[in-house]
Amino acid sequence: MPSPDAVAHVRARSPFVDDLPEPEGTLHGAVLPSPVAHGRILRLDTAPALAMPGVAAVLTAADVPGENQIGGIVQDEALLAQGEVHHVGQPVALVVAATPRQARAARDLIALEIEELEAVFDPRRAAERGKLIAPARTIACGDVDEAWARCATIVEGRADSGAQEHLYLETQACLAVPEARGRLHLFPATQSPSGVQRITARVLGLQMHDIEVEVQRLGGAFGGKEDQATPWAVMAALAAHRLARPVKIVLGRGEDMRMTGKRHPYSTDFRLGLDGEGRFLAFEATYYQSSGAAADLSTAILQRTLFHATNAYFVPNVRVTGFCCRTNLPPFTAFRGFGGPQAMFVMESAIAAAAERLGRPARELQELNLLRENDPLPYGMRVRRANARRSFAEAVERFGLGRRLREIEEHNAASPLLKRGLALMPVCFGISFTNASLNQAGALVHIYTDGSVSLSTAAVEMGQGVATKIRRIAAGALGISERRIRVESTSTSRVANMSPTAASTATDLNGMAALLACRMLASRLRTSAAELLDVRAEDLELRGERVLLSGEVTDLGWNELVAATWKRRVDLTAHAFYSTPNLHFDPEEGRGRPFAYHVFGTAMVEATVDLLRGTATVDAVHVVHDAGRSLDPLVDRGQAEGGIVQGLGWMTMEDLVHAEDGRLLSDSLATYKIPDLHFTPTALEVVFLEDAANPAAVLQTKAIGEPPFMYGIGAFFAIRNAICAARPLAVDRFVAPLTNERILGMLDGKREEQGARSEE
Amino acid sequence: MSEGGIRLILNGEAVTASMAPGGVVLDFLRRERGLRGTKEGCREGDCGACTVLLGERAGSGMRYRAVASCLLPVAELAGRHLVSIEGLDGERLSAIQRAIVEEGATQCGFCTPGLVVALTGFLLTSPGLGEEDAMEAIDGNICRCTGYASIRRAVRRLVDGLELEPGALETRHEALAAAGLLPPLFAGIAARLDALEHAPASADAGGIPVAGGTDLFVVEAARLRKERLRLLSRERRGEPVSEEGNLIVLDAASTMEELRQSPLLEACFPSWRRFLGLHSSTLIRNRATPAGNIAHASPIGDMSVVLLALDARLQIGRDGERARTVALDRFFLGYKETDLAPGELITRILVPRPAPASRFNFEKVSRRQHLDIASVNTAFSCTVEDGAIGTARLSAGGVAPIPLYLAESSAWLSGRPVSVATALGAAERAAAEITPISDVRGSADYKRRLLRRLVLAHFVTCFPGLPQEEIAHAIA
Helix, strand or coil: CCCHHHHHHHCCCCCCHHHCCCCCCCEEEEEEECCCCCEEEEEEECHHHHCCCCEEEEECHHHCCCCCCCCCCCCCCCCCCECEECCCCCEEEEEEECCHHHHHHHHCCCEEEEEECCCCCCHHHHHHCCCECCCCEEEEECCHHHHHHHCCEEEEEEEEECCECCCCCCCCEEEEEEEHHHEEEEEECCCCHHHHHHHHHHHHCCCHHHEEEEECCCCCCCCCCCCCCHHHHHHHHHHHHHHCCCEEEECCHHHHHHHCCCECCEEEEEEEEECCCCCEEEEEEEEEEEEECCCCCHHHHHHHHHHCCCCCECCCEEEEEEEEEECCCCCCCCCCCCCHHHHHHHHHHHHHHHHHHHCCCHHHHHHHHECCCCCECCCCCECCCCCHHHHHHHHHHHCCHHHHHHHHHHHHHHCCCEEEEEEEEEEEEEECCCCHHHCEEEEEEEECCCCCEEEEECCCCCCCCHHHHHHHHHHHHHCCCHHHEEECCEECCCCCCCCCCCCCCHHHHHHHHHHHHHHHHHHHHHHHHHHHHCCCHHHEEEECCEEEECCEEEEEEHHHHHHHHHHCCCCCEEEEEEECCCCEEECCCCEEECCCEEEEEEEEEEEEEECCCCEEEEEEEEEEECCECCCCHHHHHHHHHHHHHHHHHHHCCCCCCECCCCCECCCCCCCCCCCCCCCCCCEEEEEECCCCCCCCCHHHECCCCCHHHHHHHHHHHHHHHHHHCCCCCCCCEEECCCCHHHHHHHHCCCHHHHHCCCCC | CCCCCEEEEECCEEEEECCCCCCEHHHHHHHHCCCCCCCCCCCCCCCCCCEEEEEEEECCEEEEEEEEHHHCEHHHHCCCEEECHHHHCCCCCCHHHHHHHHCCCCCCCCCHHHHHHHHHHHHHHCCCCCHHHHHHHCCCCCCCCCCCHHHHHHHHHHHHCCCCCCCCCCCHHHHHHHCCCCCHHHCCHHHHHHHCCCCCCCCCCCCEEECCCCCHHHHCHHHHCCCCEEEHHHHCCCCCEEEECCEEEEECCCCHHHHHCCHHHHHHCCCHHHHHHCCCCHHHHCCCCHHHHHHCCCCCCHHHHHHHHCCCEEEEECCCCCCEEEEHHHCEEECCEECCCCCCEEEEEEEECCCCCEEEEEEEEECCCCCCCEEEEEEEEEEEECCEEEEEEEEEECCCCCCEECHHHHHHHCCCECCHHHHHHHHHHHHHCCCCCCECCECHHHHHHHHHHHHHHHHHHHCCCCCHHHHHHHHC
């Protein structure tokens, strides 16, 4: 059956927050952002705005009835600035007016005087000054210091990767509707309904049961609506609560780009040691994460960086340390991969450095060092069903690596001005929230007396197809058609204490909870059927909307069974709960088993560099990916392809440019470019690994959201290899994204271009 | 403009717009009409989520264009057929909708309505009905979820299933409606438009002149909302491209897409279609005009740079007065400052027909190859006589406060042999003739080095016989 979501989308019958019918009297909010990166508020005069037509209120920190605090992990972020501002775009005041236009016009009249203080934008400089969000974190194994002496080759250098704007097409938005008896009903575009509920209660001084948060769907999120959706929702709630009127806030594109956080930029020092054959003996790295002005999810993201320091390779001696550096930029946040891509970029840079130093292809070093079954990762967890070598070998064979390399060599010999390059990109990505507590989910399933089913979980549908997958899981467990099942909106009143829809875990966790709930119901229905048919329940199964007895169809159908079970006064509602078993991690020790399992795969990426114009094109991406036993190949393929292209964008054209004073210059789609259909290679092929059942997740599947993103990193090295075919490059500087400006700099032998960051 | 509001047919219904004529159609649909299938993604024509179809009477039938409703003034709706996603959504899924569903080419769904409308635009307006034609038609639709692979598969499924001859464009909508590819409301729409009573679709002579508005409404939408507009699209007189003696004449208010499709220009200037494809997306080219591109005087305007190299002249007129002619290379006076007096309009653009053995090339490097503003763009044209360059014209954008005619480099080139040494010499001279600044599109140093490279690219492209190894050696 086609996904009901897809059908609604093509008919434009999938309302997003800004499309919801507005209750009569709805007011509209506009947010006044700080114009400076760091400063002390000297004067905030809202009177001129209040005098404007249509304006109902101007709210500042003084109007917060509860705590003016929205920080999740670390409580270091005010909803509305109080005393100081810490980044350009930080919300200072909220204007509420009859129309969005009136609200914005009035906002621009607020008098705000700020005494500027020194701002820091470079994470290394922040670290030097001790501006850290949390103490440094380290993961280590073996004895790195001892190992260097045994290395035949040691390479060291610096690898920098840039920020990335999520560019979900639906901007941040929330509609807040006051209801009877002091209740607030919020409709935010968030990945974290319970997070919004919890923080709203804190800020408004209410109890969580006073607030219902409901999400039908998101117009894209990619991590950008995990924590970053919260302030706008809480502001709408604050205004609705104060004014007892419905209030809507929808950020314009420029507002969204300037005020919200993005993928963390990292600057990293690395050192990799190899033995005479090219086996990795030791790896050391120090990551300077630019965390922005508040913690947001930065510490968790840094933790995942450390977990993925060695990507898909076995390294016996490792020591990696990371700093969350407080910089005067909007708080950087979750984005597909959650610190993993930044780590893998460093590891692959180190491998490229070693390969170029040794005059050997990087793929030889990659292949030699890929993880084997039971190999330990630096945090002590051993990889099981390690498909690193299998996927690499299959990619090499299936996509004809040898033939492609010959073609490239011949092409490069014959073409003076166009050079081609190829890179392989293995990926090993751990699945589970790195904060073990979050690995839990609940599901609530009702069967109505007409046989239709209502299913609620904590999963937010944002295009990743989680609703489609969970519907399929439930239909299978109940033995009925998917048409009977409605996957409901995500509501804090139906499922409490939800983890955010994040970390690729939505289907793993919520699918399993739904499966358990449906199994409970199926069991009750079988018991009921056994009594009706006077047989043993163990001999019955539900399939094809019928009751089967020892595999034979009986006269008892789904509708009759449901009706009869209700008559027998049996509960047709089930709630189930799932928590991922055997997860533990000690952050102090840096050891444990933080992941349920790992996802593996290998990409083969080809690129062409135009030496004359200093431009590059990604020609092809071929991937062998371990998707477990895919529940829905259409959905999984779409997730893989979409992730890959976002990864290509991160490595090539997506470049956030700030002015020296911290203002974002690339604050529109005209100046911040994401892949379009011309950029995306026509040759984009994803093949799922056969026989890759995964007992560690629901119905032998594997999580798919994040891992493919990292195949995009191969584009950086494919382009680099193409440049190397024309001229050698320094092996101690790796800077992404490879914009055209940087490519021409590399071609012109400008060392500073290779290292230059826009903010330096 | 009619005082009683603007009359149009919206999907199947004749309606009156009460919004200010200077407002944009996106707001008309979403706020005034409550039609919220058309999405706001960026409000600057860069994402395609708000794509609508604008239909007007043409010959015996209709002509439709897919446009970005966020940049389309409501005034343009007078006497037109406006089609939003709601008008394309029938009882059953259309072939376009089915193809998207079956190939999983929608994920979050936010860009999907715009995609459905743009693909409908493809069916209605594309001369060819192949896969690449369809992909071209949706090149302005940004999707952050799918990576476009499933969209391409959906397009393939759609075009493979078409049992339709392209046929005449003016009656294409009738054929598509008859074939069930469009909803019935398209049948007989031309007659309904003829019967629609609306104020004469003449321009408001006292209003602010708007050509395509694709830049104006990005920058000044708030101001324009309250203004009266003079729609130059309503003052079209002749063909988009015609010939007068040795001159090619471009109607200044023709759309970039019309110019791109011109067989005459493609015949005169190799790769013309590709060059104009680099200008912007289909959605923007369907509205943007060469006069707008020039009058806006952006230092990076692609069309200005192209026309500078082609030695274009502008005919500039004032209502009721005789037009004067200005060479384009004298038209730009300073940053966003031109030789256009208040009340004057560019009416026609005159381009000399190229001599038989002449060359032309356009180069543009931007962050993203398509749908982006250049870091540097440059155009080159020359005649060739006995292995030597005759007259040459070199221009560049993004390197000075104005779109720059590189007079010294051009003069230096005249009479030089076609050689690598000449190419290198021109590149050096061009780089010395410019004054780029550092901005979001690149550092000044980058732009200088880039122009040098692009001048070499002109030579490599125009003179394929030049030894590429020597060029490669020279830049290594």
